[in-house]
Amino acid sequence: MITALQKIVINPKSTFLLFDETQHHLFLNYAVPLIQAGISVGPVSTSIVKSLGLKVEKTTIEGVYTVSYEILNPSILCFSSGAKNNQKGIVRSFESWQNSFALIQNEITDYPNAKGVVVGALPYSLSLFGAVESLQRKQQPKVFPNHDLRHFTGLESNENYIMWMTPFHASFFAKALAKKQMLPVTSVRYLFVGGAGFLNSQRSVLQQVFPNAKIYSFYGASETSFIAIKHPCDSSKSVGVICKGVQVSILDDHLKKVPNNTKGTIWINTQDRFTSYFQKSLKVNTLNSFVSTNDIGFVDNQNRLFFTGRSDRYTSISGHIIDIYTIEVWFKEMLTIETLAILPQPNTQKENELVLLTTDHIASEIWHSIKKAGHDALGAQGVPKKWVHCPSWPVLANGKTDLKTLKKWL
Structure with a gap:
């Protein structure tokens, strides 16, 4: 089959092999060797690819299509994590996947032979992230593309599993357990949940669903270790391209x-x-x-x-x-305040300016003194124009500040 698929691709520099999402088993069987052979692939709905302005053509193999698009490196086509509400294609180099896996590999050394479980349709970046990570570990992942719990079967109690899911699926499993539609799953050792919608309340319930799992939440699964570059003439929905050494x-x-x-x-x-x-x-x-x-x-x-x-x-x-994180660290040290964040906000001229947010009150004389010191240490651009007092401090399940909620208080 690999040889047959390779023959379909006349020019690897300008062709994707597109596996229809209903044929995800084909993708899982052949994605890695194809990419290693210099051919770009993706498990994406053909209708979505067409909406991105890309030309899709059938091949002689059922469920496999070609997509004409100029690329630089062997890559993977997927959706951003916001695909459900704003479907946006992303092309990701295979090397960037491997760079991302290096971070995950540090967390799963206890179970080197653990099998992968992916909950969610493969076109979504988080699902694809977990599937390819499993393939990199020489393990064929179990994929449950539907939300129907009747399909969630086949996790042997004597095996060890690593599971990947979105916050939507996290909520789904939590409700299923509450309604006694499923029993706790003890064989899942690591659970990676991606997306900013993952809450602490979901974490505690998921721990009941998967009592033996170490639960990690992470964000930007589709945008780890890469930058998507688009041609200025492309539409806003156009697929970006990953380039190394930009x-x-x-x-x-x-x-x-x-x-x-x-x-x-x-x-x-x-x-x-x-x-x-x-x-x-x-x-x-x-x-x-x-x-x-x-x-x-x-x-x-x-x-x-x-x-x-x-x-x-x-x-x-x-x-x-400006590196906002560096500026935050400086202000935290100077003000000895831990619950502090700095966010950009457009002003009346529609230009960004920095705003400091904290639950602590800052006396006006201290604020002016700190601003002057910041001007000298950070430069004029690194000093917030104002500070906003927040009634409470929102925290995500991973312990980081919920910046999305903070923005509502600007």
Whole structure:
């Protein structure tokens, strides 16, 4: 079958092999060897791919299609974690998957032969993440694409399992246990739940469903260790492309060749048609004192950043890309406040400015003193314009601050 599939692909640099989501067993059997052979694949609904503006053609093999799209590396096509409400295609390099697995591998060394269980349709990034991770561990994962508990069978009590699911499925299992539609599952040793909707209340109930599991929550499963790059002419739903070693820098005023050039635009220098730009959205840092090399990449002597990862905590302020996390750490140390967060907020000129949020009251004289010290230590762009007192402090199941809830108080 591998040879037959390879023959379908005339040009690996411009063709995806698309496995219809109803044929997920084909994908699981052949995805990894195909990618290792330099062919890009994806288990995605053909109707969704067409809505992304990509041309889908049938092949001689039932359930397998080709998609014409220029790519740079062997990749995987999936949806972002918000696919249910805002279906957005993402192309992910196989190497970026492996980089992501390195983080997970550190957590599952106790059960090296544990089998994978994926709850959710494969096109969704979190499900695909778990499935491919299992394949990388030389284990064929059990996939339960439906929400119907009648399909949730076949977990032997004498085996060890690693399970992947979304917060939606977490809620589903919790309700099933409460209604006594299922018994606790003791053979699941690790449970990875992704998505910002995972709550502490769900964690405690899930622990009853899977009493022997270590439960981990993580976010941005579809966007770990990569950046999706789109051509400026592509539609907003267009599939992005993952590139390794992307060259990034603040766009200088003399670079007039980029359309709609504005101060603060970030220049991404990639190959040919993938040369693109982001405005106030790409999260990198070009201030040498703020560069977080472990998370992002490195800056050369021309102040260009070579992107190797992704972080949620970067924003553009007055033409400078600011590392919000670094600024938060500085203010926490200066104010000796733990429940503190800094968020960007558009002002009346629709430009971002920083706002400090905390449950503690800060005396006006201390606030002005801290702002002056921050101006000297962080630069003008790194100092919040105001602070907001929050009535309580929202925390996610993984112990991190719930930034989404905090934004409601701005």
